[in-house]
Amino acid sequence: MEDGNKFIEVRDLHVEFDVRAGIIKAVDGMWLEINRGQTVGVIGESGCGKSVTARAIMNMVPKPGKISGGEILYHRKNKDTGEVTTIDITKLDPDGEVIRQIRGGEIGMIFQEPMSSLTPVYTAGTHIYEAVSLHRLVPVKKVGDQMVETIMTYRKVTKQEAREIAIDMLRRVGIPKPDQRVDSYPHQLSGGQRQRVMIAIALSCEPEMLIADEPTTALDVSIEAQILDVMRELQHSVNMAIMFITHNLGVIAEMAEEIVVMYMGKQVERAKVVDLFYDPKHPYTQALLRSIPKIGKRGERLATIEGMVPDPFHLPTGCVFHPRCPMFMPGKCDRIVPTNKEVASNHWASCLLYEEV
Amino acid sequence: MAAATLDSSQKGKQKQVSQSYWSLVWWKFRKNRIAVIGGFILLVMYVLICIFAEFIAPYDLEHKTNYPEARPQTIRFLDSEGNFSIRPFVYGLEKKIDDKLRKRVFVENPQVKYPIHFFVKGDPYKLLGFIPGDIHLFGVQSDNPEAYIFIMGTDSNGRDFFSRIIFGGRLSMLIGLLGQFLTIIFGSILGAISGYYGGAVDMFVQRFTEFLSAFPDIPLFMALAAAIPKFWSPIAVYFMLTIILAFVRWGGLARQVRGLILSLREREYVLAARSAGASDSRIMFRHLLPGTMSHVIVIATLSIPGMILSETALSWLGLGLRPPLTSWGVLLQEAGTVYAIRFTPWQLWTVVFILITIMAYNMLGDGLRDAMDPYSAR
Amino acid sequence: MVNYILRRLGYAVIMIVLVSFVGFCIIKLPPGDFLTQKLEQLRARGDRSAESQIEALRAKYGLDRPFMVQYTTWAVNFLKGDFGESFQYERPVKDLLGERLTMTVVLALATLIITWVLAIPLGVYSAVRQYSLGDQIITTISFIGIGIPGFLLALIILFFAIVVLNQDVLGLFSKEYIDAPWSVGKVIDLLKHLWIPALISAVTGTGGLIRIMRGNLLETMGQPFVEAARARGLRNRDVIWKHAVRVAINPLIVILGSEALPGIIGGNALVSIVLNLPTIGPLFVDSLRRLDMYLAGTCIVFFTILLLVGNLLADLVLAWVDPRIRLE
């Protein structure tokens, strides 16, 4: 075992949508690694496949999409023994026992649309009970027959306990009067409160990783800061990994240790935050960063980069970025597909500038 | 001056948009095979039944014969001796007493053969009321004046049932169109006014449609139809019935049109037209009503079957059209009794014709809805 | 919630008043005072006291007074449970309806239950397995169902029963129970016969409801909360039934009141006529044909009350299942 700390490894993932007009390669050879307790930020233009990658990790790519290649290795740690087994998520039955334990229980997810991610006919509390009663187990001490030894066994939480957990979670995500709000229906909550309820649901099962798909897009700046604090605090208390998808470079600089830049369903660059911001290697990343005036300032959204995102049905040959690339090298970039190279220590980029061909 | 150019350029733009919209609708409609089949069936039925009924039907509506309650004759190519003839024929009918049913019946007599011909001379008629003729699509030719062909049997007066279904279809199918036409007029005008102006008209339309919808519609139809005085002329009864059907049903359409107008009147091109000083009626007829067209067509197509069925049900119950008017519902009056089903079940052919019409309308309407739906994939 | 219920109740009361007015107009609508008809009837029978009987009736219903007074008299009597007299049967309308009201309500309920029990699972299946063979079959069947009105279907069934199976399927009871007092056996016998007319009347509504359920559910399943529920680790069955269907079904309750129920009441009446069932439907048509107007007017008021009560119940159910209305 080379690295016991690895949690998720996405290896050469391909996801396709078979729509009437043709096949959209939403994710096209994506690589991604997330370690335990680590926060990885994922950035990229709209439509580059961030959300689809996240859904693939949960093995819930929506129809008409399907995972058409690659693997997603999940290094699952047994809570009692500490033993690690590796599961390929793409091979699991999408409605099977194992993936259902993983979803919500081991990997939680917060979606892009807070306004409509809660079922309108259930209270905030009901949502949390539902998740908690599926995933959270309470240890029971059991006394063996001959020796006085303790064997860990578990039981499900009771209604009362679930309610307490729900109230506690709502308090932790900063919802005022949580003991009343727990009985509120979604339409009685503001957008920010709904998003916080979503976070509370996801965190109530103490997952080992949280996928946060633009969790703060709908919120104003002060609530955004509050929620980011909550996430960080919880991350430290349970050593949770976070995959943080966003358009907001300020937020990501603050949250993440490592950043992955995506373009057209591929990873184009990966580095530690500081390296990426001060020494971006890939021309696409450079363009991305140029499009904002000051780094590290909150609230700056990615501006668009020159040129058009290519037609998904007619992808460019060679490097997919070459039609928009300022450093385009004719005869090279339009012919050869770049590979992912370590261009500096712990700094990876896939660009022909750094390849000898 | 500037206003005028703005208005006309807007109009040009809108025209362009609507043209491409309708050609898109037509394209999508043509691709939907079920809808095209439904439309085609209806076209054929309306042409044959409403225009050429006199020619298609072998006999006149009231042509009584001496063969009451005769069962349909089989059209044959082989006779009882096994001789094949390329020209189809039917056997003559012969009176008999059925001991089991204790009833006079007519059975086919293999001794008498009547060959079937196309374009035979028969009862004289006036096509569309003024083109005289006496040629019928098909019939039997024989010197015997008692030679008849009843492909769907006869009724208790010995009248050819097929001819009666064809003639009866005329009133039934037209009442659907006519009633729906009235509904569209009532519904879209009142709906448009109430959506555009709001105020008292809106209040009235809203409350009134709500009030109408508080009644179960079939019992309401029945009660209103029963109030038509018995001494009225058949034509007056027919039109009154049409008006009743339209009167009870315009509410739904009005509500839909109202909703559409409410959303359309805030659209840019309407706001532009208004700021350019176009008059209310101009905005209404040039900009707003055309925008509701596709919805109105779909709703209308899908509610014609309901109209036809209402007429059928009412006449069947003796509350709608009455003889001598003949519609499918009137035919059912005789056919729908237990006695008739036992002894003259062929009269239920009427039901088959009704169902074909209803299905065809549903197929067409469903296809039109798909084709005109602005939300389906373009 | 209380507000909402009060408002719906108030609305129903206003409607009943208006409807009763229309009902009374219908009673008065046909040309020729029905008492004149009755007079002729009595005379034809050679009844000597005809004139005085008619005078007594005229006074009782206040027919010589202004329209509004007549209406008030009628309405007050109606509230007291005196619906007038059927001169066709020469019995109080109340007795005639009383016999048939239960059966009418039972048939409507049975139709409603069959409609929902068939439509919801089929609609859900159709949406969950969109474009599958099952979906196509269900879609075709529901399409045909929409096109076949109950009374024509009843005629077709009657045709098969009489011509093909050679038996009459008329009535709601076996011969031995028709005049028997109510007993467990009679109820069971009723249920055995009831499902045929209920199923026949349910066909049209079921076809429509399947289409609506399918459409609603497809739309709902595209919503983020369904995906969010799945991401919480729920099994597919729970995601569909507890979240998607649970939300998609709410609009159906509204449709139930406003569209399905009028269809069921009218359809039941027609089917009852074909199959000769002891409900209000055949009585109503018969009374209209003979201008037995007190009977007819009362029937239509009853039909409408049935519909309004159904609507009210639908509103209550909606308030109960939809927190957005309950907590408004």
Ligand SMILES: Nc1ncnc2c1ncn2[C@@H]1O[C@H](COP(=O)(O)OP(=O)(O)OP(=O)(O)O)[C@@H](O)[C@H]1O
């Ligand atoms: N249900 C779907 N059907 C068809 N195509 C889809 C579907 N979902 C996603 N796609 C395609 O997959 C590609 C990637 O989509 P994805 O949602 O992952 O983008 P994203 O990076 O999350 O963008 P954003 O920042 O806007 O959320 C897009 O080109 C989109 O067209």
Ligand SMILES: [Mg+2]
């Ligand atoms: Mg996304």
